[in-house]
Amino acid sequence: MAKKRAKKKATRKATKKRTTKKKASRKKRGAVDLIISKSRTKAAASINVSGEFYGALDEAVREMIASAETRAQNNNRRTLRPHDL
DSSP states (O other): OHHHHHHHHHHHHHHHHHHTOOOOOOOOTTOOOOSSOHHHHHHHOSSOOOHHHHHHHHHHHHHHHHHHHHHHHHTTOSSOOGGGO
């Protein structure tokens, strides 16, 4: 009888392992990929980084890129250069 219980436990564990596979994470609708890298941003900071900081940083970077594009276009260029920032 103890052998039967051991077999049942073993099959339960095997079944659980098969059913607990990680599901691929889906992005939320309307979610935009970040331009910045969270891990590199965290590594560059010497203090803790809030989760909300990444979104704000991404927004600031997108604004900088947009203004640099405008400046380059006003100067009749199609290439962004460092001085456009």
